[in-house]
Amino acid sequence: MTDQWWKQAVVYQIYPRSFADADSDGVGDLRGIIGHLDYLAGLGVDVLWLSPIYPSPQDDNGYDISDYQNVDPLFGSLETFDELLAGVHARGMKLVMDLVVNHSSDEHPWFVESRSSTDNPKRDWYWWRPARAGLEPGTPGAEPTNWGSAFGGPAWEYDEQTGAYYLHLFSKKQPDLNWENPEVRQAVYAMMRWWLDRGVDGFRMDVINMISKDPALPDGKLPTGRAYADGSASYIDGPRIHEFLHEMHGEVFQGRAGLLTVGEMPGVTVDEAIRYTDPAREEVDMVFQFDHVWADRGPDPWLLMPLQLTTLKAIFGRWQAGLADVGWNSLYWNNHDQPRVVSRFGDDSAYRVESAKMLGTVLHLHRGTPYVYQGEELGMTNAPFRSIEDFRDIEALGQYTDAVTKEGRSPEEVLTVLRARGRDNARTPMQWDASPQAGFTTGTPWLAVNPNHTEINAAAAVADPNSVYHHYRKLAELRHTEPAVVDGDFTMLLPNDERLYAFTRRLDQTELLVIGNFSAETVRAEIDDAAAWAAAELVLTNTAAPTDDLTLGPWQAVVYRRMLSR
Numbered sequence: 001m002t003d004q005w006w007k008q009a010v011v012y013q014i015y016p017r018s019f020a021d022a023d024s025d026g027v028g029d030l031r032g033i034i035g036h037l038d039y040l041a042g043l044g045v046d047v048l049w050l051s052p053i054y055p056s057p058q059d060d061n062g063y064d065i066s067d068y069q070n071v072d073p074l075f076g077s078l079e080t081f082d083e084l085l086a087g088v089h090a091r092g093m094k095l096v097m098d099l100v101v102n103h104s105s106d107e108h109p110w111f112v113e114s115r116s117s118t119d120n121p122k123r124d125w126y127w128w129r130p131a132r133a134g135l136e137p138g139t140p141g142a143e144p145t146n147w148g149s150a151f152g153g154p155a156w157e158y159d160e161q162t163g164a165y166y167l168h169l170f171s172k173k174q175p176d177l178n179w180e181n182p183e184v185r186q187a188v189y190a191m192m193r194w195w196l197d198r199g200v201d202g203f204r205m206d207v208i209n210m211i212s213k214d215p216a217l218p219d220g221k222l223p224t225g226r227a228y229a230d231g232s233a234s235y236i237d238g239p240r241i242h243e244f245l246h247e248m249h250g251e252v253f254q255g256r257a258g259l260l261t262v263g264e265m266p267g268v269t270v271d272e273a274i275r276y277t278d279p280a281r282e283e284v285d286m287v288f289q290f291d292h293v294w295a296d297r298g299p300d301p302w303l304l305m306p307l308q309l310t311t312l313k314a315i316f317g318r319w320q321a322g323l324a325d326v327g328w329n330s331l332y333w334n335n336h337d338q339p340r341v342v343s344r345f346g347d348d349s350a351y352r353v354e355s356a357k358m359l360g361t362v363l364h365l366h367r368g369t370p371y372v373y374q375g376e377e378l379g380m381t382n383a384p385f386r387s388i389e390d391f392r393d394i395e396a397l398g399q400y401t402d403a404v405t406k407e408g409r410s411p412e413e414v415l416t417v418l419r420a421r422g423r424d425n426a427r428t429p430m431q432w433d434a435s436p437q438a439g440f441t442t443g444t445p446w447l448a449v450n451p452n453h454t455e456i457n458a459a460a461a462v463a464d465p466n467s468v469y470h471h472y473r474k475l476a477e478l479r480h481t482e483p484a485v486v487d488g489d490f491t492m493l494l495p496n497d498e499r500l501y502a503f504t505r506r507l508d509q510t511e512l513l514v515i516g517n518f519s520a521e522t523v524r525a526e527i528d529d530a531a532a533w534a535a536a537e538l539v540l541t542n543t544a545a546p547t548d549d550l551t552l553g554p555w556q557a558v559v560y561r562r563m564l565s566r
């Protein structure tokens with residue numbers, strides 16, 4: 001196994017709460033995952049990434065951790081975890097854990113101690129600040145900065161016991177850890193080593209580019225019409241971030257082989273990503289950037305903007321070019337925070353199967369490591385949320401409250417956007433079969449199953465050779481068998497075309513041509529060499545083979561291969 005084995009790997013993300021419920025409490029669990037390992041191995045994925053399974057008050061579905069070295073009874077026990085890990089390894093796959101160390105839960109013993117008194121040894125493990133000068137502590141506007149939290153309300157919570165505020169970039173039950181304190185860093189590294197010693201194969205690092213904050217904590221710019229300012233200039237890719245990640249690498253990963261590390265990095269730039277992923281700098285293997293999932297989002301968060309394909313291509317083109325020589329991309333459409341891609345960038349009605357396959361093809365043929373989010377391989381769609389009562393996500397509920405009560409938006413306007421963008425779209429239970437709760441649970445699911453599970457489900461997809469599932473299986477297989485998919489150069493074609501997404505990949509004498517039609521129209525690809533390409537080997541397509549002049553049908557995708565003479 002080479003050091004950079006993950007270049008050839010496909011990662012599959014499991015959101016345990018919504019994957020499979022073996023004990024009928026309505027929430028997925030580790031035993032449920034164990035029961036579906038053959039399904040995952042059959043898909044041909046190499047790595048499983050588990051969203052958090054640690055003990056947690058579940059304020060943010062486990063992204064608020066109260067014990068980093070255990071399993072929440074909701075999901076199972078350490079023993080069940082070991083059994084899962086052994087089952088994953090026995091099938092030749094790897095397991096990557098979610099690492100959530102920008103913040104802990106407010107119920108973590110570290111924070112319980114920290115808040116207990118100003119002279120507690122752990123006081124400085126979190127960000128405590130006095131009220132704004134001249135203002136009465138605990139009154140509106142007295143927060144140390146004007147920053148908003150990601151989940152609505154201010155980013156500071158007043159704690160009466162010591163008369164001070166603590167910082168929480170997410171919910172008030174997710175206090176930010178103070179990475180300036182070396183004891184915090186050492187405690188985190190020790191915990192990471194403990195999991196690696198247990199046999200896990202790496203970490204997906206939650207909002208890891210936010211752990212270094214400018215200790216001055218200056219006010220942010222307040223956009224007009226918004227209740228709170230954006231403080232991100234003080235903590236995205238902050239002053240000591242590279243130092244911290246390099247230190248972590250030395251303390252945790254040095255001397256261990258076969259691991260995968262991926263940093264979730266909202267707002268990361270290409271230039272920073274080169275630094276984060278340059279192997280010589282020893283920080284992380286790859287990062288999750290957000291530019292492409294923000295491509296259909298304008299300055300007003302409550303306005304839906306249609307996707308411009310040219311914008312999407314410009315973004316991916318920039319990332320592909322930026323990390324061509326140094327560093328590595330991760331590739332994703334979906335995760336537990338994003339709406340379902342077939343509903344977002346495809347057509348989830350008439351061309352659901354075709355567009356889901358086309359989107360998968362285009363993504364997986366880029367240079368980088370592709371991530372599949374549970375249900376994406378079935379072409380699962382967004383859910384029909386009727387009212388705000390149907391949502392469970394703390395982000396949706398918090399943002400709804402701010403928008404409707406503090407910013408005077410109409411509930412309908414806000415709901416329209418939440419229906420399209422809300423994170424619960426990704427979190428509806430995995431659709432295993434056509435039975436009443438989609439085979440997810442025999443109890444009452446914590447979030448309603450999508451009624452379309454009668455048609456869209458794993459049992460049907462596995463049985464149908466033309467399903468989205470088998471197309472994703474072929475994409476994984478192609479990555480494993482065609483080196484040009486892994487290592488080939490990337491060249492974007494037709495950058496100004498609003499319907500076709502086209503590019504080539506080239507490694508030595510092998511050249512691949514990939515075209516995806518992002519429309520329901522029939523479109524001819526006007527590229528150089530079209531006739532020669534049309535006569536080349538058609539490696540993969542999602543509908544009937546195209547005609548001999550590269551004319552693509554609605555939502556069609558094609559991958560051609562040819563050998564160049566020297």
Ligand code: GLC
Pocket residue numbers: 060063064100170206207264336337
């Ligand atoms: C990341 C997670 C998201 C979570 C947030 C706070 O963005 O993916 O689900 O809410 O961090 O931990």
